[in-house]
Amino acid sequence: MPAVDGGPGTGTLERPEGPGSSPGTAGTPVADRRRSLLWRTLLAAAGGLAMVLAFPGYDLPALAVLGPAALALAVHGQRVRTGLWLGLVTGLAFFVPLLSWTGVYVGSFPWLALAVSQALFLALLGGLTAPVSRLPYWPLWTAALWVADEAVRGRFPFGGFPWGRLGLSQTDGPLLAFAAYGGVPLLSFAVALTGTLLAAAVLALARARRRAGDQAGEARRARGRVLRAGAAVLTVPLLGALAWLPLPGASLTDGGPxxxxxxxxxxxxxxxxxxxxxxxxxxxxxxxxxxxxxxxxxxxxxxxxxxxxxxxxxxxxxxxxxxxxxxxxxxxxxxxxxxxxxxxxxxxxxxxxxxxxxxxxxxxxxxxxxxxxxxxxxxxxxxxxxxxxxxxxxxxxxxxxxxxxxxxxxxxxxxxxxxxxxxxxxxxxxxxxxxxxxxxxxxxxxxxxxxxxxxxxxxxxxxxxxxxxxxxxxxxxxxxxxxxxxxxxxxxxxxxxxxxxxxxxxxxxxxxRDDRTVAQRLGAAPEWLLTALAAGAVLESLRRRRAGSAG
CATH class of the missing domain: 3.60.110.10 (Carbon-nitrogen hydrolase)
Structure with missing residues (x-):
């Protein structure tokens, strides 16, 4: 997994590299900041719409990974308040169309109220992803944040409304097998991790292109990071394909009386x-x-x-x-x-x-x-x-x-x-x-x-x-x-x-059937473990920020 920490080969934090930013400068002009926010907002919205397309009605489950990928790219290295905004944009672009069926006979207010309430959870996700994106191995912690966010959304308020979790989009494909090993939380984590690794690969590719004219050794190292990031993106689906091997098949009559x-x-x-x-x-x-x-x-x-x-x-x-x-x-x-x-x-x-x-x-x-x-x-x-x-x-x-x-x-x-x-x-x-x-x-x-x-x-x-x-x-x-x-x-x-x-x-x-899957044996443990990883990453990002301020 690529260790993207904002500053390849260093322990310092640089301004994130991407459209609308100027690495190495002391400040960014207002116009550049506005352009940066605009493209980030559009990217966040596109990620939400991609997740909608992954669900039934459009039935393109492979597109689910683009939601976490787009949000991760949009908030990478940004401030918490920017992450809150971008997460909200993703949430609205996702939940407003996904939940449109709730208003078909009762009008737009209940539908939009529910969609906005669910989008607020993704706003929180975006806000927490921003500081976590500065940590080494941030794709892993960011994917765990998706699971933690879904865990909270599935319980609060009034018992929660876990509709639209990433894992529930996966009705086909290699990632679905993870449900048998860790339930919907592990399946959501697999989708999110594939997306965040894809985001890391995009950032590594952008950095390599900017350094193509550097000294041969540095350019070669940059290309190596791109290759490693690309290989990491394929790791999760490949593991999913292997995970199918011991699972039951399509027969209704196998496995018991x-x-x-x-x-x-x-x-x-x-x-x-x-x-x-x-x-x-x-x-x-x-x-x-x-x-x-x-x-x-x-x-x-x-x-x-x-x-x-x-x-x-x-x-x-x-x-x-x-x-x-x-x-x-x-x-x-x-x-x-x-x-x-x-x-x-x-x-x-x-x-x-x-x-x-x-x-x-x-x-x-x-x-x-x-x-x-x-x-x-x-x-x-x-x-x-x-x-x-x-x-x-x-x-x-x-x-x-x-x-x-x-x-x-x-x-x-x-x-x-x-x-x-x-x-x-x-x-x-x-x-x-x-x-x-x-x-x-x-x-x-x-x-x-x-x-x-x-x-x-x-x-x-x-x-x-x-x-x-x-x-x-x-x-x-x-x-x-x-x-x-x-x-x-x-x-x-x-x-x-x-x-x-x-x-x-x-x-x-x-x-x-009376056999028990790994997911059944583990119960809620994968969800709590991934939530704990997410909480630890948030705390570590706060610790680093305070240490940086004190220094």
Whole structure:
């Protein structure tokens, strides 16, 4: 790894070399400083846009490395306040388009408020990257800062919003393998490190070009630094390619006893916030698709399922309190001859409601349940409702707050041990890790994306499931009310998938695996270790600055 410290061959700090700067001078004219800030701002914005292109909707995951590369180049050797600005520019260029689906039916204010709040975390990242960029081996510490920033963003405020982490863009390519060894944090680190090493190579090349006319020995050393920096850029992808070798392949049936799983996508009468205005129609759609599956099984066209998966919100009529809804679900379970995992909105506890998965067995009715542990703030509950109503009356679209469950979503169904995650829970590392620790042989994601219409939200959520499959070496079945439903192999390959807003039924034989990946064994340790490295680098940069001031 190139040790870029601002002054090759010395222990001193020089003004960073690049457009708009004048190394070796006592000061920079105002016009030059303005030009420097302009090109740095444009570079930071380009990095944010490159990261957007890496995510579903554009599906160019290799471009993700350009985000950390561009920000590293833009802030290299700059002051903290300049880094804050450049990080904010990167964050806005990234999150405003990435999260545009959040405003499709509620207007621009909630969307832009969320995007700006997330961009502020990248502003902090830019501000910390600036002083760290003066340290030896700064590409390593800068990449660790990306992980630390994502760790904080994924926890605060209101439980965090870890959407758009670098690692979640990697649905293909050599870097995805790192998920199996250190989860999403290590995968984000691999993306960021590749980018920062690329930035170091660009700086080394610029320095070599400026020194091409120097003495032969110095020019040769400069070219050598360029070659080493270029080789370092390729190191991480090469390691990723090797890391794939011992991992599971695209087969759904290898690695353990198999079970037959059916996924039902019943569709909804309409997209939007009022998707469930005809709640009975949504329930009927899923019942009807299950009855058709039962007919196909009876005709020998489909195998007999061991379990049938319905999505989140497949019954927004509480089947515990509505006898007709319960009768329809029972009708479907009895017809297909297998337990149905129903996604329901259930009254209680107390004045709350709950987003609950119910195992509904033939002849027996409702059994084991899982209550969503991480309700989404401002979508399933509204913190400080009176305060936020001042900014937008849309908060009152959430009429009753959802309660949070306190038990891990592991359900024994049809001889299988399913790890159930409801909708956005798939983005939270700890929730996914808990169900695998609980013995889940496969992962199930019950989701309802009808409230986001024909946007990239569904594809972005599917990408998370693909990363989780590799991280935990498990197949993942996604059941969505309106799409995208899918079945994902342990290597992240999408074996089956549906289109948006159309009925779909999948039946697949899926192995119930019990092996544990390195990532599962290590848990959150890689994230904490990389965060500690980042914190140490920040402290060292402060120590050096104080020592320089004292000298």
């Amino acid at each position: 198999t079970a037959t799983v059916a996924v039902i996508q019943g569709d909804v009468p309409r997209a939007g916030l009022d998707f469930n205005a005809q709640r009975r129609a949504v329930l009927d759609n899923h019942v009807q698709q299950t009855l058709q599956l039962a007919e196909a099984v009876a005709a020998g066209e489909e195998p007999q399922p061991d379990v049938v998966l319905w999505p989140e919100n497949s019954s927004d009529i509480d089947p515990y309190r509505n006898a007709d809804a319960a009768a329809q679900i029972q009708r479907a379970a009895d017809a297909v001859g297998a337990p149905v995992l129903v996604g329901a909105v259930v009254g209680g506890p107390q004045e709350f409601i709950s987003n609950t998965a119910i195992v509904w067995a033939p002849d027996e009715g409702p059994g084991a349940t899982y209550m969503k542990r991480h309700p989404v703030p401002f979508a399933e509950y509204v913190p400080f409702r009176d305060f936020f109503r001042f900014f937008s009356e849309k908060v009152d679209l959430v009429r009753r707050d959802f309660a949070a469950g306190d038990e891990v979503g592991v359900l024994d169904v049809g001889g299988m041990r399913l790890g159930d995650l409801i909708c956005f829970e798939v983005v939270y590392d700890g929730l996914v890790r808990d169900v695998v620790d609980g013995g889940a042989g496969m992962l199930v994601v019950q989701t309802n994306n009808a409230t986001f219409g024909y946007t990239d939200e569904s594809a972005q959520q599917l990408a998370m499931s693909r990363v989780r499959a590799v991280e935990h070496g498990r197949a993942v079945a996604i059941a969505a009310t309106s799409g995208i439903s899918a079945i994902v192999a342990p290597d992240g390959t999408v074996v089956r998938s549906s289109e948006l807003f159309e009925p779909a039924v999948f039946v697949a034989e899926i192995a119930q």
